[in-house]
Amino acid sequence: MKPYVYFFFLIFMFSSCQSGDKLEVVDSKPDWVIEENKMIDIIMDLRVVEAAVYINSNQLPRNKTKDWEFVMKKHQVADSVFIKSHEYYAGYPQVLSGMYEQVIDRLSEMQAENYENQ
DSSP states (O other), rough: OOOHHHHHHHHHHHHHHHOHHHHHHTTTOOSSSSOHHHHHHHHHHHHHHHHHHHHTTOOOOOHHHHHHHHHHHHHTTHHHHHHHHHHHHHHHHHHHHHHHHHHHHHHHHHHHHHHHOO
């Protein structure tokens, strides 16, 4: 019976690896969805603001709502549109994961630059 289990497992793996449908849908996303590059910029700014909270933990607590509003205003995006766009991309885990990988790469570059300048 084990060969059958392996056979079905392989069929399942090959069928789940097909990503053509997911990427096509993202290419033809609705007009209200924020573009991937802009989403990456917004997510990055949100993480930088979030990091400021931890760096300045001995000072008065920051107003996270104001920080959020600042980032949304900077990118000229309504927070509801950002949230809906994030939820849209969450339906495509490979795409969202790639976006977060780019955020991590950019933040790592910023950290390295700051380290070199000290």
